[in-house]
Amino acid sequence: MADDSLTPIAILIDQLKNEDTQIRLNAVRRISAIAKALGPERTRRELIHFLTDSVDDEDEVLLALADELGGFVEYVGGPEHAASLLPPLESLAASVEETTVREKAVESLNKIAEVIPAETFKDTFVLLVKRLASGDWFTSKTSAAGLFAVAYRRSGDDQKKELRRPPSHPSSSLFFQLAKDETPMVRRAAATHFGALIKQMDKAQIKDEVLPIFSPGLANDEQDSVRLLVVNICSAIAPSFTYEENVQHVLPVALACAGDKSWRVRYMVADRFCELAKALGPEITKNNLLPAFSKLLKDNEPEVRTAAAFKVQGFASLIPVDLIIKSVLPGVRELVHDPSQHVRAALASNIMGLAPIFQKDKTIEYLIDIFLALLKDEFPDVRLNIIAKLDAISSVGIDLLAQSLLPAIVDLAEDRQWRVRLAIIEYIPLLGSQLGIQFFDEKLSNLCLTWLGDSVFAIREAAALNVKKLAEVFGTEWAKNNIIPKVLSLYTHPNYLYRMTTLFSIGQLAPVVGADVTISVMLPLVLHMVKDPVPNIRFNAAKTLHNLVPLLDGTVVQGQIKPALNQLFEDTDRDVKHYASLALQAC
Template identity: 30%
Template sequence: MADGLLIQDFEVFKGAMLEDNLTLQIDIVKRLQMLAKALGERATREELLPFIEQNIELHDEILFNLSEQLEHFMPLVGGYQHAGVLFDILAKLCATDELLVRERAVETLKIFAAELSDDLLEELLFPVVRRLFNEEWFTSKCSALMLFSTCYPRLGDQKKEELRNRFRTLIQDDSSLVRRAAAFACVDFFHCLEIDYVREEFIPILCDIAQDPLDTVRSITIDVALSLTDKLSEVEMNESVFKIIEQASDDPSWKSRYRLAINIAEIQRKIYYSKYRDRLISVFQKLSQDIEAAVRTVAASSVFNFSQSLRDSYIKQPQFDTTFEIVFEKSVMPVIRRLFTDDADDVRLMLSSNILSLGTILTECCFKKNMIPVLLEALEKEQSMVVQANYLQGLSNISRDVDLKESLDTIKAAIRSVLVKSQTNWRSRRSVLMTFVDLAKFCNSDYFSANFKLYYATLLGDSVCAVRRCACLILPLLAKQYGIKWVAENLIPYYAMFTRDARYLYRYVPLFGISELLNPTLSKENVSYLGGFEKLIEGNGRPSNRLAVVALAKIDKYCHEIDKQLEQDVYKDMLFLRTEVEYSDNDSVPIYFEKSLEEIREKYKDIHTYSIEEIDFDQSRWTYIQGILYLIHQNFLEIVKTLNGDVTENIQIRAIFTLGQIYDFITCLKKELSESWVQQALGQLSEEQLKRIDSEILKKMSIDHEDMDIIDTSLMDHVALPTSILKELPIIDEDVTNQSKITKNQIEVILEKKCPETSLDNMSECDELMENVDKDILN
């Protein structure tokens, strides 16, 4: 080391490593690469690494970080020809007591092995493995076993034989930890072995593992048996693999039976031969009746996967009996019915999370005959709110072809039950919102309006922000199902109501709703807004062709009218401030949905918000673009203007951001309207037709605009109710208009009992009641 500064840095490093300061040592080890680069290759391999090797007795956290750093050291020592000291240090790390350090050191060795030639692997890595498996202490042997499958395929015949012999010795080691590590290693090692050696030398090993006195070793037998299914024939499986499986189903230790239950569907998938079907079904039935609840829970969670694998076995073996649904009704349905009434809540919960997915593999007739009665009984009689919520979530797996109209009242009662019971479980209320999207497949807009609309509005005003945010997320999905016109008439009034809410967090709700309608989170798509119109217009001779042209003309007129609105000073000032204020376009939606957001996106990925269908031209509906423009003109601009004058700065900023989204939407739409194909399409309309369209739009806007400032705050009566009040309300099936009056009167009576001085006319006192009596706001 020629440079004095480097000498000083190296001395600082050595001093820090010898001190008893854990924080300093971890920090300096994380900067080890920088020191090595400064020292150079020679000094690194001759001074730095030898010092580390001599002082390896460090804290486990330091050693773990050291294992990570050494992964990048190969070029810093001058390449593999100078890597001996690196492998020596890693061998010592593989022998430490801490499992995490050993696993990280093994991972680094595997990364090096992937870059080594076969000759260098035999020269550098194999000696490390040999050194480890010849040690007396169990930690070294366990690390060596993790490297067997990495080395074996690339060694010569003599060293391969040495590894095989050593492996058979380790599987019978006195240490149970070594035997367990060897059992785990079998899974990968068997994949590397030649088939002859598997048959002659290693199938007896499987029997040794299955008869091990330690249950944690025996439980791994199932994984090992699965690894052999790809190498053995149908006949060979009977005396080895299948014998092990049947033994595990009767094992006195629940751990072995639990492991079997986890893998039962995969076993059925790999052992698909017809001669084993009935035996595997018997094993599955036995697991579903296991005395240990944990085993039954896993069996319940495997019902769908096992049934799917069972069905696939018929497809793979077409020469055999193909009556899968007969077998399902005879053998699997009894399992479902038994688990359905299990005493353990966890068992029923796991069953509810997957059995409605059977709708994707059963015919409509079979599903309706067997699963719909189970669903309805669960919704009526199940006492666990979480289980009920799971069944409601599972409605998404039911085909549209299955008629649930007769079951809607039962589903409605179950939803109400979940809402009542979910005082401390907001995730269940969030799941109910997703159920509304699924229910829209089975009921018409009139039924939804009469029975589910107020529940939706209730959750829109939920006390938990994640629930309110989810209500906004599904708004575009409901618009695609029932039409944007239905949303404008039935749901937007509730959103507008929240602009007057006394709680500032609730005043975000209308702004979130506007953002979702413009840029849906759950159906993101990089397509043009008018692409659907272009396809329809190209289809000459279709009735929708002319209607699409008329709709385009209306959209063009709406854009011009909105442009005029945006020229008002209040909106121009807001758009100017948009460039001056900082606002992140991140509503923390992934946080609210935790791990489920991507699953929900995948679930609704086929819903294209701005797509056009012929039904959209029906007189009772609007095209999505036309409806959004109408709402912008009639509602949204007024909402953002009102909230821009809010007393809370964050609300003002969000209103400015939302107006910016509206402006961007209109700008992009105007750009598409200027394209040649749009102008050619509009050229098909006569001057008289265009004037009539303009007159119709202007008349509609002027009539509706007169009532823009009137927000029906009485809607709050339906969404600002504590759960304790909800429990006392009967289920009302009358017409919606009558229902509002009846509900309000009943609520007032109940409020008088609970708090005589509080009435619905005094909203501030009602708010206080909500906060003190119950945090969950439900209808």
């Protein structure tokens, strides 16, 4: 008689041999259910053994397998048996050429390493790392680089020393061998994970073990794909060193990267500049890194200038304002008119953040003209990015916004790009709350009405929501006297889009202004629009009445709203009838 308990394994084997990739992928995604059916012991003895021999498949299937095994500890019997999961993951990490599969295998191995008991860690996980690091293929070695940090952190002092300088190779560690491997991919992997390993070492170990690998090794690598990662290593080493040690060991490497012949390396410096400056400290930043940053702002490559432009605000927060004005601002002014629109857009995304740093007087003197130039840029994304940061200017005084920037903002309210108009709409309530009721009524009120009749639906929809937010900012009385009459006056407009927007606005305003204003001012208008000749207006009137039902008392609902809905339910238009039916159910 056949043993039914063999069925899960038999099914899995059959599915993993299927020619259809999706079937094999689905099978891998169900191995946790198979493991539950088998139990921990048979999962370790049969399933894991089978999976170890099943690492010859398409990358998509292997990626799923690597992912599943990372959360498999509970199915093999818990942490005390977690090491049983290492063999299949080691095979994936060592032999698969696809990078994403190996990276997922390394990720899962690191997760499992955290729960392996200390007494077995050396003889399981550490040995695995050593095997991978000593492998013949680059795939094995690149995976080993990603495992060293966890192996080192969880090892005892003796084992750590052996990882740094094994007895068989007293002159260098296995990691050092990876960092000087003849294959660029291996050196790159070592450089990528070097920072995580450095964080597990003390200062003496960094000086004795890391610096020989770092410089002149990786820092002078012939491959720019390796050298660009040296910037992160600089940031990892610097916090452990004194000012003098950083000047001697780290700063020369950082400056060499900032002036590297490869734009990719310079790009990485610009992209990581704030982290590097924080790691090296304020004195080195002011004395040595500031000129390097100014040079990056003027780099020949637009990609480098873009990365540097993104860091203007962050770097400016690390140095005194007078140094920003003297050394950074000249480069910033050149970027305002940079031939690359992407550079200008990057600058616009954070230049407003300088206002709180400069404070009011210096903002007026040094920054306003930059803000205005970017607000008028021909490229829409530049205008959008500067608009998105308008709130930063409020910290230096609203009068500055009103006097200097508002005219440009008002111009953008009629911008030919609808996304720019939409961005302005979203900031109107904020501007209104800062400028006050009187200023808003004089300068911005008419804009809100203009947007309600915009040709773009997204603008009209945002404008209706904008009306609601303004009512929340300025109060019901202001809305009743100032905005509602103007909004409702659109219901007679010959263009049905204006009439439609009136209904949208009523739906937004009703919850804010309350039942009394809704019943006395807005409901009669909705009831009138039930008879509009355009079907779109009639079914939106039904939807608006539907929204008003929960806001009003039963007498009004039964006496005024329900009869109107009954009339709409008899409409010849199918959509009108449908929405009227839904609203009647709510009644």
